[in-house]
Amino acid sequence: MALNYEKLMGLKRSGDRFTYTDLHTMLYAVGVGMSRDPYDENELAYTYERTKLKTVPSMASVLTRVPLLKDCGYDYTKVVHGEQRLTLFRPLEPEGELIADSRVVEAYDKGPGKGAVIYTEIAARSAKDGKPVFTNVSTTFARGDGGFGGPNGSGPEPHKLPDRKPDLSVPLETRKDQALLYRLSGDRNPLHADPELAKRVGFPVPILHGLCTYGTTCRAVLQSVCKYDHTKITGFDVRFSSPVYPGETIITDIWQDGKIVSFRARLKERDVTVINNGKCTLS
Numbered sequence: 001m002a003l004n005y006e007k008l009m010g011l012k013r014s015g016d017r018f019t020y021t022d023l024h025t026m027l028y029a030v031g032v033g034m035s036r037d038p039y040d041e042n043e044l045a046y047t048y049e050r051t052k053l054k055t056v057p058s059m060a061s062v063l064t065r066v067p068l069l070k071d072c073g074y075d076y077t078k079v080v081h082g083e084q085r086l087t088l089f090r091p092l093e094p095e096g097e098l099i100a101d102s103r104v105v106e107a108y109d110k111g112p113g114k115g116a117v118i119y120t121e122i123a124a125r126s127a128k129d130g131k132p133v134f135t136n137v138s139t140t141f142a143r144g145d146g147g148f149g150g151p152n153g154s155g156p157e158p159h160k161l162p163d164r165k166p167d168l169s170v171p172l173e174t175r176k177d178q179a180l181l182y183r184l185s186g187d188r189n190p191l192h193a194d195p196e197l198a199k200r201v202g203f204p205v206p207i208l209h210g211l212c213t214y215g216t217t218c219r220a221v222l223q224s225v226c227k228y229d230h231t232k233i234t235g236f237d238v239r240f241s242s243p244v245y246p247g248e249t250i251i252t253d254i255w256q257d258g259k260i261v262s263f264r265a266r267l268k269e270r271d272v273t274v275i276n277n278g279k280c281t282l283s
Contacts, residue, residue, distance in 0.1 A: 003073045003116060003148035005107060011068055012103035017127065018064050022049050024185070025094045028059045031182035032215030033172055042228040053094035057233040058218035060086055060134040061211050062185045064100040064124050074116065075144035077201070081210045082117065082139035083158075085237040089132045091230060097127035105137065108155065112147035119155060158239050158277035161262050166253035170220040171268060174208060176247040182212040207243040213250060213274055214238055217265050220252035221280050225261055235281030242274045250274065259283075 029035070029046040034056070037043070045054045061084060105119040118140040124133045139155070175181070179192040187209055190197050198206045218236055226232045244250060249268035254261060263278035 003107070003142070003145050003150075005109075005148060005150040008072060008104055008107050008118065008150070010104075011072065012101075013066055013068060014101045016064070016066055016100045016102070017097060018100060018124075019097045020063055021095045022053055024063075025053050025055055025059065025092075028062060028185050028215070029056050031178070031185050032056060032058070032212060032219050033174065033178070034219065036173075042223070045228065046230075049094075054228070054230045055092040055094055056215060056218060056222065057088055057092065057230055058086065058211075058215040058236055059092060060088065060124070061136060061214060062187070063092075064098055064102075064122050064136070065186050066100055066102045066122055068102045068104070068120055068122075069118065069140065072118075073145075074118075074140075074142040078115075078142065078144035080141050080143065081240055082141040083137075083237070083239050084139075084211065084214055085137040086235060087135045088234045088236075089134060092133070098124045098133060099127050099130075100124045106153070106155065107150045108153040109148055109150035110146045110152070114146040116142040116145040116148060116150065117155060118142060159237060159262065159279035161264060161277065162255045162257065164255070167255050168224060169251055169253045170224050171249050171251045172216055172220055173249045174212075174216065174244065174246055178212065178246045179206055179208050182209050182215075187211065203243070203245075205245055208246050208248075210240045210243070213240070213244050213265065216250050217252045217263060217275055217278060218280075220250075220265075221254065221261055221263060224254060225256060225280075226282070232282050233280060234283050235279070237277075237279045238275045239277040240274070241276045242272045244274050 035047040261280035265275035
């Protein structure tokens with residue numbers, strides 16, 4: 001079954017409910033590398049419920065997993081995550097119930113052999129008071145599905161990084177078992193766990209989830225610019241450019257211009273940029 005533009009643009013869901021607890025909040029924080037030093041009080045505030053837990057803002061990316069594009073017609077084996085954009089209307093609570101509405105925003109046809117780009121949006125509100133909590137916009141690049149008859153567009157322009165040396169760079173190591181830990185937050189794609197499958201699709205080992213790299217860069221901004229104040233981050237947008245192998249060191253280069261923090265992430269072990277055009281908006 002191939003992609004169909006009219007069917008794709010008609011995909012939407014409303015009223016999906018999701019409940020999460022402090023266990024999910026702590027597991028996510030550990031999954032993106034918090035509390036490698038278990039005595040660091042700043043990070044312990046995210047991983048130990050001694051007082052009200054702080055929440056890593058990027059956790060919003062895993063709280064509302066909606067199967068909006070399931071059976072939409074694309075070749076799942078050739079799909080990659082292109083971009084992730086988050087808008088937070090208030091800080092995440094350490095536990096709660098969310099109601100999510102989701103839709104396909106747009107789909108662009110790059111032509112036969114060039115793939116398709118699909119933009120989806122998930123808007124989450126609190127089940128307790130009905131007020132908005134966050135909106136996630138994701139870009140899916142379906143490499144095997146160009147030529148389906150949709151418009152030939154490119155979507156919003158990516159955030160432009162400043163033309164100067166970074167103001168600071170934050171290196172954060174990942175663990176060899178980090179993908180196995182992070183997948184417990186909900187993404188059970190075997191590409192991140194099965195060595196044989198990874199080799200069949202061209203990787204020497206299972207790769208780290210793109211959203212784990214996303215969360216790691218959020219952690220870098222959180223600890224360096226925000227001094228561990230999670231309430232300061234109201235937006236977090238990235239463009240994914242290359243996979244990370246668990247065990248590699250992610251170096252986040254950061255530029256701060258008032259309430260806009262620009263960033264990119266590269267690897268210490270390889271000359272590869274893994275996240276580009278990053279934009280963090282501060283309150």
